[in-house]
Amino acid sequence: MTKVNAGFLELQRNYLFVEIAHKVAAFKEANPGKKVISLGIGDVTRPLVPAVVSALHRAVDEMGEAAHFRGYGPEQGYEFLREAIAQHDYKARGVDLRTDEIFVSDGAKSDIGNFQELFAADSVVAVTNPVYPVYVDSNVMAGRAGGFAAGRWKRLVYLPCLKSNNFVPDLPKTRPDMIYLCYPNNPTGTVLSREALQGWVDYARREGCVLLYDSAYEAFIQEPDIPHSIYELNGAQEVAVEFRSFSKTAGFTSLRCAYVVVPHALQLSDGKGGKVALNSLWNRRQCTKYNGCAYIVQQAAAAVYSQEGRAQVEAVIRGYLQNAELLCTAVQDMNLEVFGGTNAPYIWAGVPKGMDSWGFFEHLLQSAALVCTPGAGFGASGEGYVRLTAFGTEEDTAEAIRRLRALR
Amino acid sequence: MTKVNAGFLELQRNYLFVEIAHKVAAFKEANPGKKVISLGIGDVTRPLVPAVVSALHRAVDEMGEAAHFRGYGPEQGYEFLREAIAQHDYKARGVDLRTDEIFVSDGAKSDIGNFQELFAADSVVAVTNPVYPVYVDSNVMAGRAGGFAAGRWKRLVYLPCLKSNNFVPDLPKTRPDMIYLCYPNNPTGTVLSREALQGWVDYARREGCVLLYDSAYEAFIQEPDIPHSIYELNGAQEVAVEFRSFSKTAGFTSLRCAYVVVPHALQLSDGKGGKVALNSLWNRRQCTKYNGCAYIVQQAAAAVYSQEGRAQVEAVIRGYLQNAELLCTAVQDMNLEVFGGTNAPYIWAGVPKGMDSWGFFEHLLQSAALVCTPGAGFGASGEGYVRLTAFGTEEDTAEAIRRLRALR
DSSP states (O other), X not given: OOBBOHHHHHOOOXXXXXXXHHHHHHHHHHOTTOOOEEOOOOOOOSOOOHHHHHHHHHHHHHHTSTTTOOOSOOTTOOHHHHHHHIIIIIGGGTOOXXXXXXXXXXXXXXXXXXXXXXXXXXXXXXXXXXXXXXXXXXXXXXXXXXXXXXXXXXXXXXXXXXXXXXXXXXXXXXXXXXXXXXXXXXXXXXXXXXXXXXXXXXXXXXXTOEEEEEOTTGGGOOSTTSOSSGGGSTTGGGTEEEEEESHHHHSOTTTOOEEEEOOTTOEEXXXXXXXXXXXXXXXXXXXXXXXXXXHHHHHHHHHTTSHHHHHHHHHHHHHHHHHHHHHHHHHHTXXXXXXXXXXXXXXXXEOOTTOOHHHHHHHHHHHHOEEOEEGGGGOGGGTTEEEXXXXXXXXXXXXXXXXXXXXX | OOBXXXXXXXXXXXXXXXXXXXXXXXXXXXXXXXXOEEOOOOOOXXXXXXXXXXXXXXXXXXXXXXXXXXXXXXXXOOHHHHHHHIIIIIGGGTOOOOGGGEXXXXXXXXXXXXXXXXXXXXXXXXXXXXXXXXHHHHHHHTTOSOOEETTEETTOEXXXXXXXXXTOOOOOSSOOSEEEEXXXXXXXXXXXXXXXXXXHHHXXXXXXXXXXXXXXXXXXXXXXXXXXXXXXXXXXXXXXXXXXXXXXXXXXXXXXXXXXXXXXXXEEEOSSSOEEEHHHHHHHHHHHHOOOOOHHHHHHHHHTXXXXXXXXXXXXXXXXXXXXXXXXXXXXXXXXXXXXXXXXXXXXXXXXTTOOXXXXXXXXXXXXXXXXXXXXXXXXXXXXXXXXXXXXXXXXXXXXHHHHHHXX
C-alpha cells in the first residue's frame, strides 16, 4: 500500500487557536449579553483603500472585454508590478535590484512555506523562540526537524528571544544552514537595529548560511534607524532571501499578494564542489508548481504604489499604530511590562506576577471579555507574555482600553 | 556552505516552449508582413463572461466597505463555493461528497505540483507518455524520479499512449504507488470510457495505489458515456484524488481558481502498520503553506454555477469546440490522422509521412505562418504527432483553416 510522507505524521497538533476558539465559545455561551473584543487575531479590519478598489474595478472591466482580456500571466509576476516594487520598496532606500530578482506570489505564507523545498533534506534549520509556526512546521513536513521530545524538535537550533537579550537573538552556538528571522517580529513586535541585523548578515557570510528574512510587517516601521530591507546591510544580497507581503501593508489578507526577493548573488553549494544560484532554482520551482498571481490582484498591488494609494495605505497604518500606542499605554498603566507596538502592529505584554500566559488569557476573558493570544503558544520562550494586536477597529480598541483600565 | 536540494539539479531543461518561441521569433523577423497564428498555446482567449464580471465588481465593492470587508478566509475555501461545487459538479452526477472533501485553491498547477508532498520520498510514480510535464518535474524535485538517461527517468513507470492502444494506457507491469492520469487528456485530447476508467480504479484498489486524476478539461466532455468525474466509478473514493479547475471551464487562467477533491475514504499506510487519511494531511498542508484563494475570485467562481453563469460559460465552450471541429475536418482533409478534439480543446494530429513532429512544426510555420506544438516535446511517445489547440478566436481559427486548406 502506498505510504505517506512520515514528516507529516511527526507534526504536533497546533492546539493554540483551536483552544482559544473553544474557550471563547464557552465564555460567549455563559455570557450571552457580553460583546467579546478580540485583540488576538493578526488580521486587518479596515477596508481596501479607494485607489485599490478603483484599480480592481478597472482590471475587472479589462478582463470582461475581448480586446483587453489576458490569459496566463508570467509565473514570476507582471513586469509593471515588479518594477514598482524595485523602484519604491528598494531603489528609494538605496537598494538596487533587478526585476528578475523579484517573484510575485499569492502570499508570504505560500512563499515561506514553499521556499524550504530548495534546500537539501539534511539542512539544519534555526528558528527564534517564540516563533511563527510556519517556519517550523514546513520543515517538519520536509523531515528536517528530527523527532519532537520534551517540547523541542531535536534537529532544530533554537534562538531564544527574551527580555534578557532585549528580544534580539544571540548568534547560534552551532552553525545552522538556514536561519529564519522575522522583523518587525511576530509575535513580540520588536525590531532589529541596523547593527544587530548587520551582525546576522556578517555571521551568515562567515559561516555560509542562508538568512530567510520575513519582513511582512515592514510598513509599520516608524523609527529612522531601523532597516526596512535586509539589503540595506552590507553583503546581504549574498546570503539573504527577503519575504514581503501586501497583506498588512495594504489590507490584502483576502486579496492575496506578496513577493519574495532572491538576489542573483545568492549562491549555494551543489554538493559536488560547485555553486548554484538560488534565483534559478526558485524560478524553476515557481514555473513548475505555480501559475502566477491573478492579474486583477497585481493591478491592485501596483495601485498601492501610486501617489494616491501610498497616502491612503499610510493613513490606514497610522490608524493601526495609534491603536497600538493606546494599547501600550493602557497595559503600562496596569503596571505590566510592554514590548513592541512602536514599529509593529503587535504588543508583547508581560503577564502579572503569579500568572502564566494562559492564566492571564483566562483573566482577560472572564473579567473583561477581551481575547489575547497566550505567548506560550508561540514557543516555550513565549511563556510569561501575551500578544495583543492593534488591527481592531478604532471603536473596538477604545472599548478594549476602557475595559483594561477598569481592571486596574 | 548550505547545500541545495539535489533533485532540482537533476531537472532537465524544458526546451520545448523556449525553442518554439525562438523559431517563431526568427520567422517573424524574416517575414515582417505575415500574421502568425498560434494553435500552440493551451490558453483561453475569450473574455470573462458577464455573470463573472458582475460578481467580481460586487465582491470588490464589498471589500471597499467597512461593513462588508473580509480578511483572511478559510484556507480550504469558502463554504458557499464548496457547496456550489458539491452540488453542481458532483451531486448532479450522482456523486455524494462532503464539502470538507473539497479544497479550493489558486490553480490546478499548484495543487498537482504540491500534492506529491504527501507521499513517502521513495514512492514509485507512474505517468503516461506523452505527459503534462508538471507530474514529472514535481517528482524529480522531490527525488522520486531517479537519474535521467537515454530519454527516461530511471524510477518512473511509463504508460505509453499510442494509436495501437487507442491512446488508452495499459495497466502497468510493475506496481507503482502513485499514478497520474489526465482525462480529457492533455496533449492528445482523448478520453477514457467508463469501462477503461473502472479498470484503473479496480487496479488501484487491488494493488493499493493512489490515482491522481487531473480533470482540468472536464467541461469539454460532450459524449454521453464518458465519465465527468472519477467518482462516478465504483470504489473510486477509496483510491482517487481529483483535480479540477475553472481555468478552461470559465476562462480563469488569469483569475486563478481550482479545487481538489480528497475523499475521507482515501487512506494510506503510515509505514507502521496503521492507516492515515490523506484528507487530513492535505488539510494540514494547506493550513500550513497556503492562505486561501482570494474572496473576490471565489465569488467569481461561484457565479459560474449560477443559471446565467452556466449558460454563458457553456456558450464559450461550445465556441471552442466548434473551432476544434473545424480544425479536425481541415486536418483530416489534409489526409492526416486526427485524434481528440471531440471532448477536449486539444487535437492530436499525425504528421505527414517522412516528417517528424519538429519537421511538421517547421513546415506549418514556414508555409502557413501557423504555430503548433511538436508532440515529441511531451515525451518520446508523442513523436509523429503535433498538438493543435482550439482556444483561438473564431476569426483566427477560420484564417488558420484557410491556410491549412491552401497547403493541401
